[in-house]
Amino acid sequence: MTVHPDMHGEVAGRLAALEQRYTTTRRAVVETLSRAGRPVTIPEILSSTPLLPQSSAYRTLAVLIEAGVARRVTGDGDHGRFELAEELSGHHHHLVCEVCGTVDDVPPSTRLERALDEAARAAAEDQGYTVTGHRFDLVGRCPTCR
Amino acid sequence: MTVHPDMHGEVAGRLAALEQRYTTTRRAVVETLSRAGRPVTIPEILSSTPLLPQSSAYRTLAVLIEAGVARRVTGDGDHGRFELAEELSGHHHHLVCEVCGTVDDVPPSTRLERALDEAARAAAEDQGYTVTGHRFDLVGRCPTCR
DNA sequence: CTTGTAATGAGAACAGTTCTCGGTTACGGT
DNA sequence: ACCGTAACCGAGAACTGTTCTCATTACAAG
Known part of the structure; x- marks a missing residue:
C-alpha cells in the first residue's frame, strides 16, 4: 500500500x-x-x-x-x-459496508475521475462554490456481510 | 424542494x-x-x-x-x-464547505450518474462487494467563506 | 553531562447523543 | 361518546467518543 x-x-x-x-x-x-x-x-x-x-x-x-x-x-x-x-x-475512493461499517480502499479510474472533475466544476459554479476536492464513496455489502 | x-x-x-x-x-x-x-x-x-x-x-x-x-x-x-x-x-449530491461545514444539495447530471454507476460496478466486483448506492460529495468553500 | 523543549500517559473534562421514566395524547373497539 | 391500551412526549440523567490538563519522561542541542 x-x-x-x-x-x-x-x-x-x-x-x-x-x-x-x-x-x-x-x-x-x-x-x-x-x-x-x-x-x-x-x-x-x-x-x-x-x-x-x-x-x-x-x-x-x-x-x-x-x-x-x-x-x-x-x-x-x-x-x-x-x-x-x-x-x-495515492488518490483512491472507498467501499463502505452498510452493515458492519468497514471501509476498503478502491483505486480510481481515469474515466471516472474525468467525469467527477467535470461535474465538480459545473455544479460548483452554479452555486458559487470553489471546489477543492471530492469524496466518492461506494456503499454496499462486503463479502462477509453479504 | x-x-x-x-x-x-x-x-x-x-x-x-x-x-x-x-x-x-x-x-x-x-x-x-x-x-x-x-x-x-x-x-x-x-x-x-x-x-x-x-x-x-x-x-x-x-x-x-x-x-x-x-x-x-x-x-x-x-x-x-x-x-x-x-x-x-430525489437523488442528489452534496456541496460541503470545508470552512463552516455547511452542506448544500446539488442535482446530479445523467452523464455523471452513468459514469458513477459504471465505475461502481467495476470497482466493487473486484473486491467482492455488492454495491447498493453511492455518495458523491464536492468539497470546497461556500460563497460566504470564500 | 546539562539543559531546555517537545512528547508522553493517566485521568479528568467536555459535548453530542441516547436512554429513562412519569405523565400525556391519540387511536380502536364497544 | 367512552374507555382501555399503546404510542408519544418532555425533562433530565446517563452514556460514550473525543479533547484537554498536567505532572513526568524522553529527546536533541550545546
Missing part, C-alpha cells in the same frame, strides 16, 4: 516543518495506517499497536493531521476513521 | 407500516427537513421548529430514519446532519 518511495522521510519532513519530532510512537501509528491500507478506527489502531494509550493515539493523529500526513475520514459508525493523506497513499 | 407528489401521505404510510403515528411533532420535523432543502443539524432543526425539545428532535429523527423517511448524512463538523430520504427528496 506504500505509494510514496520514502514515506517515513516525507513524514519526518512534514513534521519538522512544524518543529515536531518523528518519534517512535508517531512512527508506529504511521506504520499502522500504512499497513492497514484502508481507513481504520481508533480501537483498530490500538489493537494493532501494542502499548499505545488511547490518549496518545488521539493526540498523535491530531498532530499527523495537522502536518498533512493523515486525514480523518467521515464514516457512518460510532468511531471516526483515519487514513494516510493521499500524497502518501 | 418537494419531489414526491404526496410527501406527507407517503411518510404516514411508512410510519404506519411500523405501527407508528404521524403526529404533529413528526410532521413538523418532516416539514423542516423538506423546507431546508439541504442536510441540517439538530441545532438548526431546533431553531426552525419552535417549542421542539432537543430530546424529541433526536427521538423523532431516529423514528423517521427507521421508517426510511429520513437519513443521517455523514458530515465533518461536530453535529450530525439529517435529510429526507432520496425517495422523497
Whole structure:
C-alpha cells in the first residue's frame, strides 16, 4: 500500500516543518495506517499497536493531521476513521459496508475521475462554490456481510 | 424542494407500516427537513421548529430514519446532519464547505450518474462487494467563506 | 553531562447523543 | 361518546467518543 518511495522521510519532513519530532510512537501509528491500507478506527489502531494509550493515539493523529500526513475520514459508525493523506497513499475512493461499517480502499479510474472533475466544476459554479476536492464513496455489502 | 407528489401521505404510510403515528411533532420535523432543502443539524432543526425539545428532535429523527423517511448524512463538523430520504427528496449530491461545514444539495447530471454507476460496478466486483448506492460529495468553500 | 523543549500517559473534562421514566395524547373497539 | 391500551412526549440523567490538563519522561542541542 506504500505509494510514496520514502514515506517515513516525507513524514519526518512534514513534521519538522512544524518543529515536531518523528518519534517512535508517531512512527508506529504511521506504520499502522500504512499497513492497514484502508481507513481504520481508533480501537483498530490500538489493537494493532501494542502499548499505545488511547490518549496518545488521539493526540498523535491530531498532530499527523495537522502536518498533512493523515486525514480523518467521515464514516457512518460510532468511531471516526483515519487514513494516510493521499500524497502518501495515492488518490483512491472507498467501499463502505452498510452493515458492519468497514471501509476498503478502491483505486480510481481515469474515466471516472474525468467525469467527477467535470461535474465538480459545473455544479460548483452554479452555486458559487470553489471546489477543492471530492469524496466518492461506494456503499454496499462486503463479502462477509453479504 | 418537494419531489414526491404526496410527501406527507407517503411518510404516514411508512410510519404506519411500523405501527407508528404521524403526529404533529413528526410532521413538523418532516416539514423542516423538506423546507431546508439541504442536510441540517439538530441545532438548526431546533431553531426552525419552535417549542421542539432537543430530546424529541433526536427521538423523532431516529423514528423517521427507521421508517426510511429520513437519513443521517455523514458530515465533518461536530453535529450530525439529517435529510429526507432520496425517495422523497430525489437523488442528489452534496456541496460541503470545508470552512463552516455547511452542506448544500446539488442535482446530479445523467452523464455523471452513468459514469458513477459504471465505475461502481467495476470497482466493487473486484473486491467482492455488492454495491447498493453511492455518495458523491464536492468539497470546497461556500460563497460566504470564500 | 546539562539543559531546555517537545512528547508522553493517566485521568479528568467536555459535548453530542441516547436512554429513562412519569405523565400525556391519540387511536380502536364497544 | 367512552374507555382501555399503546404510542408519544418532555425533562433530565446517563452514556460514550473525543479533547484537554498536567505532572513526568524522553529527546536533541550545546
